[in-house]
Amino acid sequence: MWRFIGSRLLQAIPVLLVVITVTFFLIRIAPGGPFSSEKAVIPEVKAALEAQYRLDRPLLKQYIAYLGDLVQGDLGPSFKYPGRSVNELIAAGFPVTAELALYALLVALSIGVGAGVVASLRPNTAQDYIPMSAAMVGICIPSLLLGPLLILIFGIYLDWLPVSGWGDMPGDKILPAVTLGAVYAAYIARLSRAGMLEIMTQDYIRTARAKGMPEWRVVVVHGLRGGLTPVVAFLGPAFAGLLSGSFVVETIFQVPGLGRFYVQAAFNRDYTMILGATVFLSCLIVTFNLVSDVLNAWMNPRLRGRLGSST
Amino acid sequence: MLKVNNLTISFTGREGIIRAVDNVDFSVVAGSTTAIIGESGSGKSVSCYGLLGLIPQPPGQIESGSALFLANDLLQLDKHALRKIRGRDIAMVFQDPMTCLNPYMRVGAQLMEPLRYHRGASRSEAKRQALDLMAEVGIREPAITINYYPHQFSGGMRQRVMIAMALINEPRLLIADEPTTALDVTVQAQILKLLCDIQAKRDIGILIISHDLAVVADIADQIIVMQEGKVVERGDRATIFRRPQHPYTRKLLASIPKGQKAPSPISPNPLVSVKKLCTWFKQHNETVKAVDDVSFDVYRGEVLGLVGESGSGKSTLGRSLLNLVPATSGQILFDGQDVIALAAGDLKSLRRRMQIIFQDPFASLNPRMTVYDTLAEPLLLHKLETRSSVAERVLQIMDEVGLARHFVRKYPHEFSGGQRQRIAIGRALATRPEFIVADEAVSALDVTIQAQILELMQTLAQEHGLTMLFISHDLAVIRQLADRIVVLHNGKIVEQADTTTLFEHPKRDYTRQLLEAIPGKSLL
Secondary structure, eight states: OHHHHHHHHHHHHHHHHHHHHHHHHHHHHSSSOTTOOSSOOOHHHHHHHHHHTTTTSOHHHHHHHHHHHHHTTOOOBOSSSTTOBHHHHHHHHHHHHHHHHHHHHHHHHHHHHHHHHHHHHSTTSHHHHHHHHHHHHHHHSOHHHHHHHHIIIIIIISOOSOSSOSSSSTTTTHHHHHHHHHHHHHHHHHHHHHHHHHHTTSHHHHHHHHTTOOHHHIIIIIIHHHHTHHHHHHHHHHHHHHHHTTHHHHHHTTOOSHHHHHHHHHHHTOHHHHHHHHHHHHHHHHHHHHHHHHHHHHHOHHHHGGGTOOO | OEEEEEEEEEEEETTEEEEEEEEEEEEEOTTOEEEEEOOTTSSHHHHHHHHTTOSOTTTEEEEEEEEEETTEETTTSOHHHHHHHBTTTEEEEOSOHHHHSOTTSOHHHHHHHHHHHHHOOOHHHHHHHHHHHHHHTTOSOHHHHTTOOGGGSOHHHHHHHHHHHHHTTOOSEEEEESTTTTSOHHHHHHHHHHHHHHHHHHOOEEEEEESOHHHHTTTOSEEEEEETTEEEEEEEHHHHHHSOOSHHHHHHHHHSOOSOOOOOOOOSSEEEEEEEEEEEEEETTEEEEEEEEEEEEEETTOEEEEEOOTTSSHHHHHHHHTTSSOOSEEEEEETTEETTTOOHHHHHHHHHHEEEEOSOTTTSSOTTSOHHHHHHHHHHHTTSSOTTTHHHHHHHHHHHTTOOGGGTTOOGGGSOHHHHHHHHHHHHHTTOOSEEEEESTTTTSOHHHHHHHHHHHHHHHHHHTOEEEEEESOHHHHHHHOSEEEEEETTEEEEEEEHHHHHHSOOSHHHHHHHHTOTTGGGO
């Protein structure tokens, strides 16, 4: 087990290196720079600023210096928020984004698995078509549209929930979480329906019925564990996707998360911030993919042996 | 105890309504065994599943009939009442113990489930009974293995777990659907004996379903023969075996592998010569010696039988010969050339001359290729035919293996198991090879189909002067085809001799065990 995790983490190092290198040189190719705003800056000031942030050195040297800092866990100073380091900015924004992503994931799981299982019990009937059509709609509507729609319905017409903010008013976390989770709920519904449909035709399900188990027990105890395997495999990429894809929702609902910093950094050419956030999110994506692989193997006794742990 | 009258079950499908079970009567007496015999699709399983509400409705529908069990008509009971009988009074054992146990649950939990649910037993009480029963059905070290997952058991042990699970509520009736079909003959003999012992001890009724008369020859009291949903013959064991009336019953009896190939003159020069062959695998840091220091010759024009149980290394050996699995050390000489040392290009031309037929015709044919594609591919690949001439050759091959020419554009799923195996044989023969490895080529088939395919292989081997390595776990099957036999156990050769000698004067205990396990010896 530990060997498996260790080897996967080692494999992640070259992946991260490629991500860092590509991002580093790509943003440098993009026209403009952190200090080339419309306001004219005195050349001496600009030169002083560039010297402070090492921008006056050759590109390759900057790159090597950045990697050196990175190994020590230092993502460098922010170019646009003077006096604050990228580490601080991520530390401030990430907990909010993580909380939002976690709620969204819970929303996605409860709606998705519920709808998928219900649909799978009576395939090709109304009980199947209705939740699955809803899921299809969920996949097709982007959060860019769903967010404002939900705001209109629940925030303005019905006036049940606050329309923006994070932790300022009771219930203001509901709409962002639902908006962010909706697309994933739809995917999870389709995955769990397909998984359950396959499992429920297995011979061991017939065995459970022949043993006289009540139908709920057949579905929940015997079916669900195998039927949700594809969902579990999807959880890692889904959570990583929720974390890195939350900026639209964060912008719509004015949530002070990492996603908004990330987007602003891109507009501002805040080199270190862009790089820092990219590195941070890449690490998270690698981690969550690993977690979901381990979880998947742990849920399947036949794979557990292959990870090298005893059962 | 169970009395089924006029049972009719139909299925509504695309082709309209099909009567899977048509006006069937049978009964099971406490303490005795009734066997239902028939080929795949004869409705033998459906009639039993129908009784217990285990067929999906729709498309299935029980049209008429009654099934009296302990004063209840099973067919009139509502779902709830029927479920209470399932697993408590009537228990079932299924064919494939590999797929019939939940792979995600420990066997202990699965064993205890019926007891906990039907009788409301406490955890500790259920566990105690589960341990007792595991010991009774012959599972070693139940205290440890109760925490195992199904994949940690061998096939035979899993079937024992299934049987223990069926028995845990002390049922009155046990329905066993092809309980030994997926198992090796040696394990089959053990499981059949176990069923007999259980019956003698507990006085339960057993309803056993099988395609193979030989399997039930030693255990059935009453035999019912079904064909296309109808009962064609019924009677006690002695009558069915000694004086079969219906032609179909006679055909089933004739299909039981028996008899021996007439010894044919063997040429003195070997086509394949295996010297000190080892094929080892690394698994979890352990070395598995699948084939361990094996030497033998296959002479030109002979059929060499290779017998062994699951895990004896017989399939690995067959595949090593064709270099489909890389050998660890040793030498394989094919017509004087060392197969292991060959370069990829030379291997290709050699592959034309040596072919393989696999066990499972469902898995070994590409489901996205028509018969035409499957048969034409090797011909074109080895440049034996041109694009314009290949079609005629494909049709000729189909004639040879007994497939109607109009099937040429069909896909594998449109064929039955026997027909698929004919396609696989045709594919192997397409390149006119000299040497064929047949790896359990008839083990997945019903006995009647098995008999047909064996006959086909025998005819083709003679016509083409083929040299063949015929691999099987079933000595009775091998005897029909082979000139000489090699017995493999744990990767090593235990004994090799010509067929008559091996059957009449086996030298080793292991060979004797294999001979003992042949089902239906009482018939021969």
